[in-house]
Amino acid sequence: MSAISELTSLRRTRAKTAAERQQQRKENGRDNKAGYLFLLPWLVGLVVITIGPMCASLYLSFTDYNLLQPPKWAGLANFREMLHDTRLHQSLKVTFIYVFVGVPLQLALALVIALALDKGMKGLSFYRSIFYLPSMLGGSVAIAVLWRQIFGTDGLINQALRLVGINAHTGWVSDPSYALGTIIILHIWTFGSPMVIFLAGLRQIPTMYYEAAAVDGARRWARFSKITMPLLSPIVFFNLVLQIIGAFQSFTQAFVVSGGTGGPSDSTLFYTLYLYNRGFANLQMGYASAMAWVLLVIIGAFTAINFFASKYWVFYDD
Structure with a gap:
């Protein structure tokens, strides 16, 4: 009987541990979402103000572009x-x-x-x-x-x-x-x-x-x-x-x-x-x-x- 009790207790402990881990993952997920939400203005600024214009500038450097007409590919x-x-x-x-x-x-x-x-x-x-x-x-x-x-x-x-x-x-x-x-x-x-x-x-x-x-x-x-x-x-x-x-x-x-x-x-x-x-x-x-x-x-x-x-x-x- 003692062996059965110990096995049952071990299963309960494992189930409790798994539930705690799942709960911790949920809490971490909520924390991550909150963190990304606070970072969102900076990420938008990074993409729109920095990375986007840099990529556009790199493309324009290989074109003939006068601001008035669409850019024409010019290579090097x-x-x-x-x-x-x-x-x-x-x-x-x-x-x-x-x-x-x-x-x-x-x-x-x-x-x-x-x-x-x-x-x-x-x-x-x-x-x-x-x-x-x-x-x-x-x-x-x-x-x-x-x-x-x-x-x-x-x-x-x-x-x-x-x-x-x-x-x-x-x-x-x-x-x-x-x-x-x-x-x-x-x-x-x-x-x-x-x-x-x-x-x-x-x-x-x-x-x-x-x-x-x-x-x-x-x-x-x-x-x-x-x-x-x-x-x-x-x-x-x-x-x-x-x-x-x-x-x-x-x-x-x-x-x-x-x-x-x-x-x-x-x-x-x-x-x-x-x-x-x-x-x-x-x-x-x-x-x-x-x-x-x-x-x-x-x-x-x-x-x-x-x-x-x-x-x-x-x-x-x-």
Whole structure:
């Protein structure tokens, strides 16, 4: 009888366990449905705003499309035209100069300011907000217009030079030799965002390392090069990747300063500005779509190179 009772009890336990599992699956299913319901707006936005336009752009890059007539399949014609487009080559040159000069100088200035603010001065929150403000305004049309006036023939820069006896009659933004430099200066001026990230990283470095180095007699440069930079290298890498991606996509500054032409003499013809002109000014949307995908490949290549090279200079404190 005891064996029969045990068998019956085991069957009841198994049935109860199966019922509990089924109930748990139902509850998990309800939780999943609720989760998908909350994710639905984001999923719709991802498909409609991001994935859908990207797929459409990829298709249009292989077509001849002028926005007024249905697109006509052109195969690789747009990409072959790029090989002989001298203005596109000039736009790549201008963009690479802007990225390779502007990004390192911006990050260097951001790091210097962050090191100064990390010393624990009074009113740190105020200074941090003031230094961050250019990053919020630097990409605006208003600041670009102001920048054009500052570096104009009768702008603030030339007025300041005349006060010290230098008669500068050249409009910096109208001179091909200096026009790109003024936009690079504007980019450097927007150092607030990487500065805040650097400052947060500096605050995470344990002070015991500096105390031990001071006991060993390490000088300031030795502490900076042997402690600060290695421990801050992940932050430097993070800022570097973000700023390179952002610099390749810069558009507003060049558009406003040059009046949308990329002048003078295509000296400020950014890649994105030329893409805009081909797509919306010349109604060559197929060619512009092809340019957009080339830009995506360029940004992806630089990002991949940065990640590959990071293993040689980025150190993680495990």
